[in-house]
Amino acid sequence: MPAVSRKGLQMPESPIRKLVPFAEIAYKANKTVYHLNIGQPDIKSPTKAMEAVAHHSLEILAYTRSEGSQEYREKIAAYYHKNNIPATANDIIVTTGGSEALLFAMGTIADTGDEIIIPEPFYANYNGFATASGVKIVPVISKIEDNFALPPISEFEKLITPKTKAILICNPGNPTGYLYSKEEIQKLAAIVKKHDLFLVSDEVYREFTYDGSKHYSILEEEGMEEYGIIIDSVSKRYSMCGARIGCLVSKNKMVIKTALKFAQARLSPPTFAQIASEAALDTPQSYFDEVIEEYEDRRNTLVKHLQNIPGVKVGVPKGAFYCIVELPVKNSDAFAQWLLEKFDVDGETIMVAPAAGFYSSPGVGLNQIRIAYVLNKKSLVRAVEILKIALKQYKD
Structure with a gap:
């Protein structure tokens, strides 16, 4: 059988997307999944941009x-x-x-x-x-x-x-x-x-x-x-x-x-x-002012609640809409998979991005995750509650 390239074999999986099959399992089990794993903003795209395509000539x-x-x-x-x-x-x-x-x-x-x-x-x-x-x-x-x-x-x-x-x-x-x-x-x-x-x-x-x-x-x-x-x-x-x-x-x-x-x-x-x-590019500054105010509020809410979880350490972001969180677990890949496959709180669970994939040094970041705070504040608070309960139940 013909072989694929060495380069192809060396291509790393996305730490953000590789857990998607396990999320599909969670969906089939009728679980609600709070997506903290991917930087897909829930903010509406500018109306001007959408209209420009809809009304092109x-x-x-x-x-x-x-x-x-x-x-x-x-x-x-x-x-x-x-x-x-x-x-x-x-x-x-x-x-x-x-x-x-x-x-x-x-x-x-x-x-x-x-x-x-x-x-x-x-x-x-x-x-x-x-x-x-x-x-x-x-x-x-x-x-x-x-x-x-x-x-x-x-x-x-x-x-x-x-x-x-x-x-x-x-x-x-x-x-x-x-x-x-x-x-x-x-x-x-x-x-x-x-x-x-x-x-x-x-x-x-x-x-x-x-x-x-x-x-x-x-x-x-x-x-x-x-x-x-x-x-x-x-x-x-x-x-x-x-x-x-x-x-x-x-x-x-x-x-x-x-x-x-x-x-x-x-x-x-x-x-x-x-x-x-x-x-x-014609989007008014007011759009960004509102978006930044929203993200800053979300960041403050997320960090405050994460800091209340025993054994958790969080880097406080000054920009973008992500933070790295260090957990009291040995392997966040296994933890992230467990969250989707075997855990829920009243039919709800969370999806996170294991952070080891954001390093190239072997063995670094194994107990860290990345959280994207692209959900509304209510959802973020609930997601952190679920994380807190999960950490109490999880055994490495």
Whole structure:
């Protein structure tokens, strides 16, 4: 029988989606499942975006330019200017989600066997993108005891080799919700300049910051024109995960020229999704103000109730809508499966994302989970009640 590729065998499963078959078992048993496992916002997508697709005037659903339509890229550039990021339409390549932007970035800056340093825990799919690109992830561990703050720069320096091509961060972070300060971004900018590396910043949660904090982009930092690459997406900003539209942004002309070749190879991003995403850029600030207020309220509710559970430790997020929770269990994979297969409280249970998949270091994060607070407050409180009861009953 023909064999599949070694690369395919090495592709990691999604820690977010691999438990779906067990959730299906729970559904068949007529259980209510509170989904804390996936970052699918329950906030309505902007009306302008939905109406733009519903009332389009296209007669032919044609290809667009490989880098995305000129009109859309100009509007994205205007959005960035409002956020202190000096990008032009020519600095932007529209992609099929932030995922494709990350794949284009890795393909552009790294060859097979090259290394990218990433603070962990990190977005689980970075592992998959690296495997697909033949890139080696070199982790530098951030700790829940430090609320997942940037590790000391000396720890990054220890890991830099001739194979190192970039440092990759997610800001604010998925899965930690950590928001890097301006000073931390400046430290990273200094080290990539010193060692002639790229700094890739996944900034898809830019709008979601709390406690009066403000996001500071790598391209706001002076002198980062040749070193900085932004990954962005409409998925979470406008609650438009299904649109699958993102972008890669860089002032480095060679990066854009090279990434464009990857874009040409897949022809073009989806037309209807670009129409919706372009219209979404006209969303008033009041939309974001309400969304951020809602998420901050949810965060406060979730953290307060989690902190009341004996033996539980929680990282307090400053952005995005996730937090890492350390549980008094040995293996959160087994615990998460047990929650769906064998446990319920009056016909209700929860689905969480085991956190080990958000690390690349073996054996790290085994007793942690990621919670996405994308449910309303009442549901979050109930979900934490269920978690508390489950931890009392569960035996490793």
